[in-house]
Amino acid sequence: MRDLSLHVMDIVQNSLSAKSDRIDIIICARPEIDILEITIKDNGIGMDEDFLKEVKSPFKTTRTTRKVGLGISLFEASAKSASGELNINSQKNVGTVIKACFKISHIDRLPLGDLAQTITTLIMSQPDVEYVLNMDNQKECFVFNSYDIKKTMGEVPITQYEVIKWIGEYIDEGIKIIFGGVLDEIHS
Amino acid sequence: MKSIAELEEIRKKALEKVSLRSTNQEMRIVVGMATCGIAAGARPVMNAFVEELGKRNINTVSVVMTGCIGVCRLEPMVEIVDKEGNKVTYVNMTPEKAVRIVAEHIVNGRVCNDYTIGEADKK
Numbered sequence: 001m002r003d004l005s006l007h008v009m010d011i012v013q014n015s016l017s018a019k020s021d022r023i024d025i026i027i028c029a030r031p032e033i034d035i036l037e038i039t040i041k042d043n044g045i046g047m048d049e050d051f052l053k054e055v056k057s058p059f060k061t062t063r064t065t066r067k068v069g070l071g072i073s074l075f076e077a078s079a080k081s082a083s084g085e086l087n088i089n090s091q092k093n094v095g096t097v098i099k100a101c102f103k104i105s106h107i108d109r110l111p112l113g114d115l116a117q118t119i120t121t122l123i124m125s126q127p128d129v130e131y132v133l134n135m136d137n138q139k140e141c142f143v144f145n146s147y148d149i150k151k152t153m154g155e156v157p158i159t160q161y162e163v164i165k166w167i168g169e170y171i172d173e174g175i176k177i178i179f180g181g182v183l184d185e186i187h188s
Numbered sequence: 189m190k191s192i193a194e195l196e197e198i199r200k201k202a203l204e205k206v207s208l209r210s211t212n213q214e215m216r217i218v219v220g221m222a223t224c225g226i227a228a229g230a231r232p233v234m235n236a237f238v239e240e241l242g243k244r245n246i247n248t249v250s251v252v253m254t255g256c257i258g259v260c261r262l263e264p265m266v267e268i269v270d271k272e273g274n275k276v277t278y279v280n281m282t283p284e285k286a287v288r289i290v291a292e293h294i295v296n297g298r299v300c301n302d303y304t305i306g307e308a309d310k311k
Contacts, residue, residue, distance in 0.1 A: 071223045125253040156202040161242030
């Protein structure tokens with residue numbers, strides 16, 4: 001994967017296959033300890049303990065077209081190559097939480113990438129799911145909630161092109177405010 | 189900073205359009221968006237389809253995503269399914285190809301043969 005936003009997109013696909021209807025994406029930068037945390041939390045069907053034990057293995061997958069599943073393994077590899085780690089917690093019928101952390105200044109830490117496009121693509125393809133994006137730099141905080149948009153738009157579908165475009169621009173502004181200057185690839 | 193007031197404005201404008209919009213979907217664009225697709229660049233491709241349809245004001249085509257289509261080496265892959273269920277599979281997609289497919293296939297009904305899976309396998 002080229003950047004973190006693609007990893008987020010990939011992991012959220014797992015949440016969608018697990019029949020979640022609310023997905024929280026929390027991206028938190030802690031500049032004072034040089035750590036970036038990405039948490040993806042869903043309310044899907046969850047995993048049982050046996051599956052959870054093996055889930056990080058590339059040979060554990062629910063897909064039927066082949067025997068390998070690389071989503072979580074790749075995310076973990078990206079975290080580890082930036083002196084971070086990845087943890088998964090899951091409870092059957094409650095949901096799953098995946099948390100990855102990265103050393104912000106590490107030379108191999110992937111850039112954040114086009115997070116706005118990740119969110120708009122997800123909304124386009126699964127508009128019935130509620131997405132909450134929470135970005136935080138310990139001083140300021142930006143929250144995007146697809147439910148608020150739907151409430152404002154009323155009978156106009158959230159997938160209407162103009163709405164999607166607005167959401168993309170809105171999130172882009174949020175990224176600049178929260179991560180501008182904090183992550184060195186984003187200018188404030 | 190963008191405000192909710194802008195969204196209200198978009199809503200009013202969209203409402204005028206929505207009433208004119210037909211509810212029957214003529215075509216479906218299905219983008220493969222599993223790990224293989226995402227890593228190969230499916231997200232910008234899907235975005236290009238959405239943007240191009242938006243620019244041309246086409247409301248009868250839906251863009252959806254699916255999991256692994258099964259031929260990861262040819263990702264990003266896109267299937268165009270018409271009302272009768274006829275399917276054309278395009279492979280090794282890029283945003284530029286997406287724009288051309290909207291113009292030729294979606295709007296004018298001419299399949300872009302050189303981008304299809306059948307053509308890719310001949311090489």
